[in-house]
Amino acid sequence: MNSVQPIIQIENVHKRFGKVHALRGVTLSVQRGEVLVLIGPSGSGKSTLLRCINGLEHVDSGQVIVDDIPVTQSAKNINAVRAEVGIVFQQFNLFPHLTVLQNITLAQRVIRKRSAAESEEVAQRLLAKVGIPEKADAYPAQLSGGQQQRVAIARALAMNPKIMLFDEPTSALDPEMIKEVLDAMLVLAKEGMTMVVVSHEMGFARAAANRIVFMDEGTLIEDTTPAQLYTNPREERTRQFLSKILH
Amino acid sequence: MPDFGSRAVSLPPARTGRALPVNLERVPWWIIILILAGVLAALVIFTSPDYTSIITLLGSGIYLTLYVTFLAYFLALIFGLIAGLMRVSRNPILYTISTLYVEVIRGIPLLVQILYFFYVIAPFFADGFSKGIAITLPNVFTGETLFSATLRSEELAELFRSEVNEGIIALAIGYGAYLAEVYRAGIEAIPRGQMEAARSLGMSYIQAMRYVILPQAIRIILPPLGNDFVSMLKDSALTSAISVKELTLWTRQRSANTFRPLEHWTIAALLYLVMTLGLSLIVRYLERKFAIPK
Ligand SMILES: Nc1ncnc2c1ncn2[C@@H]1O[C@H](COP(=O)(O)OP(=O)(O)O)[C@@H](O)[C@H]1O
Numbered sequence: 001m002n003s004v005q006p007i008i009q010i011e012n013v014h015k016r017f018g019k020v021h022a023l024r025g026v027t028l029s030v031q032r033g034e035v036l037v038l039i040g041p042s043g044s045g046k047s048t049l050l051r052c053i054n055g056l057e058h059v060d061s062g063q064v065i066v067d068d069i070p071v072t073q074s075a076k077n078i079n080a081v082r083a084e085v086g087i088v089f090q091q092f093n094l095f096p097h098l099t100v101l102q103n104i105t106l107a108q109r110v111i112r113k114r115s116a117a118e119s120e121e122v123a124q125r126l127l128a129k130v131g132i133p134e135k136a137d138a139y140p141a142q143l144s145g146g147q148q149q150r151v152a153i154a155r156a157l158a159m160n161p162k163i164m165l166f167d168e169p170t171s172a173l174d175p176e177m178i179k180e181v182l183d184a185m186l187v188l189a190k191e192g193m194t195m196v197v198v199s200h201e202m203g204f205a206r207a208a209a210n211r212i213v214f215m216d217e218g219t220l221i222e223d224t225t226p227a228q229l230y231t232n233p234r235e236e237r238t239r240q241f242l243s244k245i246l247h
Numbered sequence: 248m249p250d251f252g253s254r255a256v257s258l259p260p261a262r263t264g265r266a267l268p269v270n271l272e273r274v275p276w277w278i279i280i281l282i283l284a285g286v287l288a289a290l291v292i293f294t295s296p297d298y299t300s301i302i303t304l305l306g307s308g309i310y311l312t313l314y315v316t317f318l319a320y321f322l323a324l325i326f327g328l329i330a331g332l333m334r335v336s337r338n339p340i341l342y343t344i345s346t347l348y349v350e351v352i353r354g355i356p357l358l359v360q361i362l363y364f365f366y367v368i369a370p371f372f373a374d375g376f377s378k379g380i381a382i383t384l385p386n387v388f389t390g391e392t393l394f395s396a397t398l399r400s401e402e403l404a405e406l407f408r409s410e411v412n413e414g415i416i417a418l419a420i421g422y423g424a425y426l427a428e429v430y431r432a433g434i435e436a437i438p439r440g441q442m443e444a445a446r447s448l449g450m451s452y453i454q455a456m457r458y459v460i461l462p463q464a465i466r467i468i469l470p471p472l473g474n475d476f477v478s479m480l481k482d483s484a485l486t487s488a489i490s491v492k493e494l495t496l497w498t499r500q501r502s503a504n505t506f507r508p509l510e511h512w513t514i515a516a517l518l519y520l521v522m523t524l525g526l527s528l529i530v531r532y533l534e535r536k537f538a539i540p541k
C-alpha cells in the first residue's frame with residue numbers, strides 16, 4: 001500500500017515473562033530494503049523483540065505493525081504476517097524426519113498451495129543459491145551445522161518473504177562454518193531484502209548493515225551506523241559492551 | 248512386559264567375573280531355549296490327535312481374541328490421540344476434560360472398568376437408544392432451545408447389547424487413557440523449536456501438529472505403543488468375564504466339559520505366547536523401519 005511507510009513499525013512495546021520485564025517500551029521502525037543489525041548482552045531482549053515481529057510472542061502493550069498489518073492475537077493477522085516474514089533460528093530447527101528438499105517444499109505445498117514440481121524447482125534453485133545443490137536428498141542430521149543453517153535460510157526464502165529475521169544465526173556454528181552462512185546472508189542483503197539480524201559478527205555488520213542498534217535491559221540504547229558505532233559509540237554502556245566483544 | 252528380540256543381544260553382560268567366554272555369553276540363550284521348547288511342544292501337539300483336535304476347537308477362540316484385540320487397539324489409538332492432543336492443549340477446558348479421563352481410568356482396575364461398562368453403561372445406552380434419547384442444545388446465555396431432537400435407533404441399541412462390542416469399547420476406553428499419556432510424552436519430547444519453525448512458516452497449530460510434530464512423535468512412541476499392543480492382547484482375556492467367547496473362555500469351557508485342564512490350559516498358554524512373541528517381532532521390525540536416518 002503506502003510504500004514510504006516503514007515496513008516494520010514497533011511502537012512502545014512492553015513484554016513481561018512473569019517478573020522479568022524483557023521489553024521496556026521499545027520503539028523502532030525499519031524501512032523497506034534496510035538491513036538492521038541488533039546487538040546487546042545476553043538477556044537484553046533481542047530474541048524477544050524479533051519474536052514479537054512475527055507473532056511468536058504476543059506483546060503486553062504497545063503495537064507492532066508489519067507491512068500495514070497489525071500483529072495482534074488474531075490468528076488471521078498473525079498468519080498473514082508470518083507468510084511475509086521469514087525467520088532463521090540459532091538452532092536451525094530443521095525438520096529432522098524430512099529430507100532437505102522436503103524441508104523446503106513442505107510449507108510451499110501446505111501454505112502456498114504450490115504443486116510438487118513447482119515447489120521442488122523453487123527448492124533446487126534456492127539450494128543452488130545457498131551453495132549446496134547436491135544435498136537435496138540428505139537428511140538434516142547428515143549435514144554440518146553450516147549446511148543446516150543454509151538449508152534453514154533456503155526454507156524461509158521459499159515462502160518469498162518480504163522480511164527476513166535472523167536470531168544469532170552463526171552462534172551455534174564452529175568457527176570455520178560461520179563464513180559460509182554470512183556469505184549467504186550477504187547475498188540476500190545485496191539483493192535488497194529487508195533484514196533484521198541479531199548478530200555480533202562485526203564483519204557482517206560493516207559489510208551489509210545500514211543501521212546498527214544496541215539494546216540493553218529491554219531498551220534501545222543507541223541507533224546509528226556500524227562505522228559510527230564501532231569507532232565512536234555515543235553511549236558509555238555501548239562502549240563497555242563493545243570492549244567486551246571486540247577482541 | 249519382558250523384552251523380546253534384539254535388545255537381549257545388544258545389552259552388555261550384566262555380570263563381571265563371567266563364567267562363559269564373551270561370545271557365548273552374548274548368545275541370547277533364553278530365545279534358543281524358548282524356540283527349542285516351542286519345537287518340542289509342536290511335535291507333541293501335532294503327533295497327538297487329542298492335541299490337534301483341541302487346537303482346532305480353540306481356533307475360533309483365537310479368532311475372537313485377535314478380533315477384539317485389533318479392533319479395541321485401533322479405537323484406543325484414536326481415543327488416545329484425541330485425549331493426548333487435549334492434554335497438551337493450552338485450552339483449559341480441553342485439558343481438564345482429558346486429565347479427568349486419564350486420571351479416573353488409570354485409578355480403576357481394567358477388569359472393574361469392563362464389568363462397569365457391561366453392567367452399568369452399556370445397558371444405559373442400549374435402553375436409551377431403544378426408547379429414544381432426547382438431545383437439546385440450549386443457548387447458554389438466553390436459555391432458549393437452539394436445537395432439539397430425539398435420537399432413537401434399534402441398531403445403535405443393538406450395538407450396546409453385544410458382549411463382544413461391549414468388551415471392545417471397554418478395552419478401548421481403558422487403553423485410550425494410557426495411550427493418551429504415551430502420545431503426550433511423545434509430543435512433549437519434540438523440541439519447542441520445531442513447533443516455532445513450523446508456525447513461523449505460516450502453518451496453523453493443527454498443520455504443524457500433522458506435518459511436523461506428530462510424524463516425529465510417532466517414531467518416539469512406537470516402542471511403548473507396541474508394548475501396549477502386546478499388553479492389550481493379553482488383557483483381552485479379561486473380556487471372558489463378560490462372556491466374550493475368546494480364547495480364555497473357550498479354554499475354560501472346553502477344559503471343564505472334557506475334564507482335561509492340563510492339555511487345554513497348556514495349549515492356551517502356548518497360543519498366547521506365540522501371538523505375543525509374533526507381535527513383538529512385528530513391532531521391532533516397524534521400529535527399525537521408521538527410525539529417522541542418522
Ligand atoms: N519464554 C520465556 N519465559 C520466561 N522468560 C523468558 C522467556 N523468553 C525470554 N525470557 C527472558 O526474557 C529476557 C530476554 O530474553 P531474550 O529476548 O532471549 O534475550 P536475548 O536474546 O537478548 O539474549 C531474559 O531475561 C530471558 O530470561
Ligand SMILES: [Mg+2]
Pocket residue numbers: 046047048167168
Ligand atoms: Mg537470544
